[in-house]
Amino acid sequence: MINQFPTIYPDELFYSVIARYHVRTGDMRQKESLNDLFNEVSISKRPYVEFPCGLESLHSKVSLYTNATVDEWIQKHTLVPYYASFTGESNRGQLTELVRKGERNGLVFNSSGAMKYTIPPPTYLRYCPICLNEDEATVGETYWRRSHQLPGVTVCVKHAYPLHDSQVLYGHRSHEPYVAATFDVCDGGPSFIPSTAKSEWLVTRIAQESVKLLANHQGMELTRIHSFYENALREKGCVGVKGRFDHQALYHSFRAFFEPNLLHVLHHDRTFQSWRMIMPHSTNRPAHPLSHILLLLYCHKTVDDLMKWKTKAYEPFGEGPFPCLNRAASHYRKNVIQSVNVIRNKVRGLPQGIFSCHCGFQYTRLGPDPLKQQIFVTHxxxxxxxxxxxxxxxxxxxxxxxxxxxxxxxxxxxxVREHYAKKCYCEIKRQEGMLLFRPVF
Ligand SMILES: [Zn+2]
Ligand SMILES: [Zn+2]
Known part of the structure; x- marks a missing residue:
């Protein structure tokens, strides 16, 4: 019989809600309180942090104590938005349905694809000491936050403070029951301390971008994701105009961007398999959200850039018309060239645009053009x-x-002299009656 249910805090994991429910019931055996909430006994054996299941059934039992819908629970208190951001809409729908109606936690976990990833979750549940103190002062208790448990996230975005490891093993890694966040179990040290300023900046950016995924409502199709990265990597000069990647060069450049110690902590140091899966044309298997975030940072892009991306043909020089740069023409710097012919520069490996004007002037420029001012520069x-x-x-x-x-x-x-000499040569030849046609310069 359920005669109370905790008010759910912002960003609170559903795991945390269940743990607090158990504390409030005062039952010695957690199994008893879990049987109240869920029909399936198997749930009590292995708690899953990412995806609780059977939430629809639970919601019907506690609807008196909550104003939120089941969908709001899933969106705001599980890691479904994080793991489903880089899968298609149908996969996202399937995962949501399993969390809503599924009867076994492990089944949901397998179906999410999280089992296939080589990136493990954190070893211990994490907390932010500043959040902890604020909770104590405001509501007298604390709780596990979703944004602190994401793989690769070692900073509290709200306080820009390092997350600390608690004594509680991360969900399904143990057969421990649900453990509430209390001051007794939250007494560990920082989970990771960056050794350099760049590393510190990177972990902050990783945390910021990861947390954005928790508020994401859409599942992006792989074809759109591939198209986005193709464009982003081209902008970095990593891809030829024919779409070929230099995987080896990309791999070394990627490693140089992140520091070895940081890549180790993020489980991206052994092979580039995990992030290579993101590459356009490489695979149809979704990559881990953390791999996406690392590649986004490497490309100087954000989750928002990716989510707003509209598939279109890559144009390294943007859309025309383009200016004529013939100083002798009255239309100098005016946009009169309608299209550009793009080839690959053999020496630099970059896209090279050939701009041809009706006045006969033809110039080239190396791309891509990240800045508008460059449109008046010739190669x-x-x-x-x-x-x-x-x-x-x-x-x-x-x-x-x-x-x-x-x-x-x-x-x-x-x-000018060269032309002048040619002109004189032509005049002499003409006078001698030897020139039938003017040379074409
Ligand atoms: Zn905090
Ligand atoms: Zn012209």
Missing amino acids: SVRKYGSLWYNTIQQMVDGGYPIYRIAQLLNVSRSL
């Missing part, structure tokens, strides 16, 4: 075109000195 001029040459000729005919022409057209004097 090389392939053709100057008739308008440019005619302008030089007019200037020469008008008596402009070579240095002034070079200055106005922003080219070297030797280039």
Whole structure:
């Protein structure tokens, strides 16, 4: 018979709610209080932190004591939003349904795909000493928070303070019963202390991005995820225009970005298998959310960037039109070039855009273009075109000195001289009646 049920605190794990329920009942044997809540005895044997199950049945028993719906419980008090963020909508729906109606915790855990990951959860349940003190002062008790138990999260985002290990083993790692967060069991030391400023910044960013997933309501399809990373890695210059990855270079660059000690703590030091699974075209198997967060940070992206991503063809120079950079033209720096031809620069391995204007001017630029100012920069001029040459000729005919022409057209004097020599050559040949066609410059 249930005649009370704890008020659930913000971000509280459902595991924690059950543990507090047991404390309040005063039953010596936890099995008794768990049998009140759940029909299945198996639940009491192995508590699962991530995914409790049978919440719909439990909700019907305690509806008098809560205003929240079952969906709100799942969204706000389980790790379903975290693990389902990088799976498709159908997988997310299946996982939610198992938590809602499932009868065995282990079944939910297996179905979530969490068993397949090589990244283990934390060894002990974690807590933030500052949150603990605040709880004591405000409500007189404390509780286990979801945001403190995520893999790879070692910082309390609210207080920017290192999380501490409690004495309580993380859920299914033990056959211990549900243990409430009390001041007796929350007396450990920091779970991880960064050794460098960069490491400290990275663990803070990992925690911030991980916590964002807890508020996420959508499951993203793998094709969209792959498309996003393809674009992000291209922006970093890691992918050729034909979509080829240099996995080895990427691996070393990734390792250099994170420090070895930190990668070890995050269980990403042994092989690059875990994060390579995220790579476009590599697999259809979802990768661990932590692997996604590491790759996002490496690409200087955020969870929000990924969730807002709309699939589209990759354009390393953005969408046209593009400016003509012919200084001799009246349309100089005006957007008159409608499209760009993208090839791969053989020396640098970067995308190279070839911009051709109707005035005959053709220039190239190395991409990608992360900054708008770069659209007025040329890597090389392939053709100057008739308008440019005619302008030089007019200037020469008008008596402009070579240095002034070079200055106005922003080219070297030797280039102007070269053209000038050609012009003289043409004139001489014409006078001699030997030139049938003007050379094309
Ligand atoms: Zn805190
Ligand atoms: Zn032009």
